[in-house]
Amino acid sequence: MPLKYIQQNYVKYNKGNGYICCLSDALHATPPAADVFTDNIVEGIMERTGCPGIISTVSRKLADLNRSPNGDNDLAIKEYRHALKDILEFLNIVDYDQQHLTHPFLHVSFHGMKDDHYGPYGVEIGTVRGRSCSVEIKNWFEETLTKKAKQLLPNINLIFDQKFVGNESITYHRLGDGNRYQGFGSHFHTFQIELSRTMRKEYRPQLIDIFSEIIIDFQTTCVSK
Template sequence: MKNGNYIKYAFGSRCCHVDAVHAASPRADRFTDEIVTGIMAKTGCAGIIGTVSRTIADLNRPPGQGNDEAVWEYRDVISQFLYHSGLLAPGDRNLASPYLHVGIHGMKDQLHGPLSIEVGTIYGKTCSVGVRKWFGETLKARMKTVLPGTKVVFDKHWVGNQSLAAHRWGEGRRYSGYGKNYNAFQVEIARTLREHYRPEVIAVLAGVVAEFSGMFSRR
């Protein structure tokens, strides 16, 4: 992995990246860095792991006081991933075909239960209707096969931050976004799943990434 000032990252061979922006203590989403590393190893996709605590600079927020430099470093690396994937022509900002961004986060067991995952899309603003439907059906089916008692919900409590939608639709003049082919999901995983069923979670999410490449990639 390459080291930046606020993140470490690696390029991949798929039209997808996974990240764990809250992996650093204090207030870390524990085990999310291991999940991201595991998905990268199984699929060859790109990945980003935060190396700065959200208490210092939160990468899951728009740039502003205290986190401006960190967020722009994070966004610049995403841009590098997109050009590396071949989906962006030089000087262009609109993706030529679908791209998948899976953000791995951690939530407490108490919200939906110890075997639960909540996916945030800001009520569909971070992805297309078709990809959202496919992602939900695929994730639920794969989790049911591996851990039948797992509960998967969408946009109930952790719906995602507006900075996630900015990759798709932009953020005014300062960040134009990459258009309708950018599909981002904030995946909140309960503590029990992260701690005790990490291999199963990694296998499921790696399968989702691999299936996306086969279904939506035009490369």
């Protein structure tokens, strides 16, 4: 059965099954200047796990959702944050009195990079050098990803927080932006996933398997413990 989306002006989203505390998104999914195949990866993960997902429906040339509000993207950012809030409320894990989440929440955001950076099997994980997640979840994610990825893709080249460390905006869901957006506190953990073009084009099934397993493990290990 095809995924059903709530369609908005800048994004479309699916709230998931109301149980899995993870968001998978593709914020540069629409041409021109699209990170091709990232939307397919997100949809595959959603279908496998039942997690919510958000996919951009406008080009980053018009409004870049992976940036701080800058005047050109303000309406798009507002819409994206509304979709995120809708998802979190559907999961019933928001404590507005304390302005934080009641359960750990994993956010994996998929992007594309050229093969030139780390070769055809390159994958870089960015956390703005640890600011978009906790130390404990960062260590767990690196260990779990490394183990699962090497099993399915022995040639994978995993890099953590070196070149594509993540845009500052991915920290806002956890820490707030210093203005009107307060974020959701220390239970919110974001990882920006930069995938080489070869990985996106040739190894989508394996990537879907790897990150679906990580999401299921997160639910079991960190949420339902």
